[in-house]
Amino acid sequence: AQSVTQLDSHVSVSEGTPVLLRCNYSSSYSPSLFWYVQHPNKGLQLLLKYTSAATLVKGINGFEAEFKKSETSFHLTKPSAHMSDAAEYFCVVSVPYSGGGADGLTFGKGTHLIIQP
Amino acid sequence: KAGVTQTPRYLIKTRGQQVTLSCSPISGHRSVSWYQQTPGQGLQFLFEYFSETQRNKGNFPGRFSGRQFSNSRSEMNVSTLELGDSALYLCASSLRAGVYNEQFFGPGTRLTVL
Numbered sequence: 001a002q003s004v005t006q007l008d009s010h011v012s013v014s015e016g017t018p019v020l021l022r023c024n025y026s027s028s029y030s031p032s033l034f035w036y037v038q039h040p041n042k043g044l045q046l047l048l049k050y051t052s053a054a055t056l057v058k059g060i061n062g063f064e065a066e067f068k069k070s071e072t073s074f075h076l077t078k079p080s081a082h083m084s085d086a087a088e089y090f091c092v093v094s095v096p097y098s099g100g101g102a103d104g105l106t107f108g109k110g111t112h113l114i115i116q117p
Numbered sequence: 118k119a120g121v122t123q124t125p126r127y128l129i130k131t132r133g134q135q136v137t138l139s140c141s142p143i144s145g146h147r148s149v150s151w152y153q154q155t156p157g158q159g160l161q162f163l164f165e166y167f168s169e170t171q172r173n174k175g176n177f178p179g180r181f182s183g184r185q186f187s188n189s190r191s192e193m194n195v196s197t198l199e200l201g202d203s204a205l206y207l208c209a210s211s212l213r214a215g216v217y218n219e220q221f222f223g224p225g226t227r228l229t230v231l
Binding site: 044049 | 150161162222
């Protein structure tokens with residue numbers, strides 16, 4: 001089984017300051033990890049993904065995340081927040097379908113990012 | 118290239134009724150997955166279809182079912198609706214099978230059960 005914990009339900013930062021959204025996971029197998037963003041009344045958009053290649057993953061819109069196996073973490077960062085970054089962010093873990101389980105994708109509860117002007 | 122489209126965007130039903138939601142994937146994508154999003158439970162995986170076959174299924178009751186057609190379009194059906202089925206239902210498509218591949222999400226269908 002697998003699980004994801006997003007450590008903060010809300011994060012508020014000022015425009016131009018760094019962003020840190022925290023995510024911890026557990027998985028019995030080597031996981032794939034993702035960050036998705038959801039803007040109000042929109043579907044989800046993939047920001048970045050980790051699939052056992054480089055541990056530092058760069059995504060769209062200046063976001064990046066670092067996979068730390070020893071800490072079972074996959075925190076999302078951005079050096080300088082922009083007003084357009086205000087949205088809901090989801091950390092997601094997945095393992096390949098084993099043919100017998102129902103793992104699919106497991107989503108964190110989400111972190112609401114607020115950008116102060 | 119057109120994105121994932123879902124119809125209808127909004128739906129209101131009453132308890133006991135059934136509902137069918139539709140999803141058209143991005144052209145060329147053969148995998149379609151469905152998700153339920155609620156304030157209480159968050160985002161939960163329902164099922165994945167690839168080449169007209171259900172490939173993977175989440176932990177939902179049998180009232181939730183789906184199918185995929187030869188053109189990769191997919192439908193999801195919920196029978197005997199309950200108040201707790203009120204949610205945003207998201208569809209996502211992918212080039213390859215396996216939800217760990219990059220998925221492209223549609224805007225969702227907002228279902229309200231009264």
